[in-house]
Amino acid sequence: MMKSVRIRVFRYNPAHDASARYDEFEVEAERWTTVLDALLYIKAHKDHSIALRYSCRMASCGSCGMVINGIPRLACYTKIYELDSDVITCKPLTNFPIIRDLATDFSAFFAKHKSMKPYIINDAVDRVDGREFLQKPEEVEKYLQFSYCIKCGLCYAACPTVATDKRFPGPQALAQMYRYLIDSRDSATDERLGIVDDRHGVWRCHFAGSCSMVCPKGVDPALGIQLLRAYLLGIGRDNKIVAELYSKEPPK
Amino acid sequence: MMVRESSIMRIHYYTGLAAIILVAIHILFRLTVPEGYSASLEYENVIANYKNISYALVLELILITVAVHGFNGLRVILLELRQGDVWESTVKWLCIAGAVGIIAYGTRTIILASMV
Numbered sequence: 053m054m055k056s057v058r059i060r061v062f063r064y065n066p067a068h069d070a071s072a073r074y075d076e077f078e079v080e081a082e083r084w085t086t087v088l089d090a091l092l093y094i095k096a097h098k099d100h101s102i103a104l105r106y107s108c109r110m111a112s113c114g115s116c117g118m119v120i121n122g123i124p125r126l127a128c129y130t131k132i133y134e135l136d137s138d139v140i141t142c143k144p145l146t147n148f149p150i151i152r153d154l155a156t157d158f159s160a161f162f163a164k165h166k167s168m169k170p171y172i173i174n175d176a177v178d179r180v181d182g183r184e185f186l187q188k189p190e191e192v193e194k195y196l197q198f199s200y201c202i203k204c205g206l207c208y209a210a211c212p213t214v215a216t217d218k219r220f221p222g223p224q225a226l227a228q229m230y231r232y233l234i235d236s237r238d239s240a241t242d243e244r245l246g247i248v249d250d251r252h253g254v255w256r257c258h259f260a261g262s263c264s265m266v267c268p269k270g271v272d273p274a275l276g277i278q279l280l281r282a283y284l285l286g287i288g289r290d291n292k293i294v295a296e297l298y299s300k301e302p303p304k
Numbered sequence: 305m306m307v308r309e310s311s312i313m314r315i316h317y318y319t320g321l322a323a324i325i326l327v328a329i330h331i332l333f334r335l336t337v338p339e340g341y342s343a344s345l346e347y348e349n350v351i352a353n354y355k356n357i358s359y360a361l362v363l364e365l366i367l368i369t370v371a372v373h374g375f376n377g378l379r380v381i382l383l384e385l386r387q388g389d390v391w392e393s394t395v396k397w398l399c400i401a402g403a404v405g406i407i408a409y410g411t412r413t414i415i416l417a418s419m420v
Contacts, residue, residue, distance in 0.1 A: 217384045249310045284310040
């Protein structure tokens with residue numbers, strides 16, 4: 053069954069426009085039509101000057117994040133029928149500088165992610181024989197959900213603290229910090245805690261929970277932030293025992 | 305010396321909890337006065353509180369916990385409002401001065417009231 057919807061697209065080029073405007077397009081949508089499908093149809097047939105970022109079209113790359121009907125969502129993962137509205141408004145992600153139209157600048161977001169040192173730090177890594185660290189399934193469970201993050205920036209766009217405090221790392225970066233902190237293969241606990249134990253760090257989270265609400269991958273950044281805080285307060289420190297390298301003999 | 309934010313926030317949480325408990329004790333004392341709540345607020349009864357060392361200590365602790373918790377809360381709000389090294393340093397020292405000033409003035413009041 054086809055349905056006709058009106059797509060309102062945010063248009064703004066900071067280099068030329070004094071103010072933003074919305075352009076409206078009528079699109080026929082099927083039950084399976086996503087907002088990204090509709091935008092690409094508009095771009096192909098009605099106005100090819102619309103700027104937007106996309107790649108995989110299957111919620112894996114995290115490129116097509118935008119504010120759809122007031123909520124940060126992935127355009128490729130949002131079906132028009134599920135929005136239950138005849139008018140769909142697409143705006144660029146909030147808390148990100150606008151490059152043009154729906155395309156936003158992720159430089160600060162990625163810089164904050166990078167500042168969390170999102171990789172295993174452990175001097176015991178065996179660079180000669182390539183032996184691996186022993187890790188139990190329950191130790192994997194502690195960080196697994198946080199490793200599903202695709203860095204789409206939806207949580208960052210939804211965060212009220214990021215909106216007011218530009219030095220706040222944001223839910224994505226803090227959740228990734230917890231992901232590496234609690235990983236038993238990582239031994240840089242003090243170094244990591246020093247990064248987030250700052251006046252603009254983990255303590256500035258209001259626990260609004262909007263980050264977890266909008267995550268398309270089911271990650272719960274708000275939980276990660278609370279666990280990180282608890283760790284700083286000394287709660288749950290016994291949970292982490294740094295893993296040892298697999299010995300030459302097989303494990304028991 | 306740089307104080308870690310976790311230490312400050314630990315104090316923030318403890319003073320918040322302590323303030324709730326101490327203010328609850330203070331209100332309960334008002335409610336359990338035999339002459340009734342209104343009588344507990346009369347001048348003589350209020351001054352009598354300050355002459356009781358234990359009660360004066362409770363009032364002093366309320367003063368300290370509320371001042372520390374309140375001014376740190378204000379610091380946090382102001383840090384979110386604006387960022388910048390000068391602003392943040394100014395906010396920090398103003399909040400410390402504010403808390404110390406309030407505690408000093410309140411302590412003076414408690415001491416003077418106990419000597420009436």
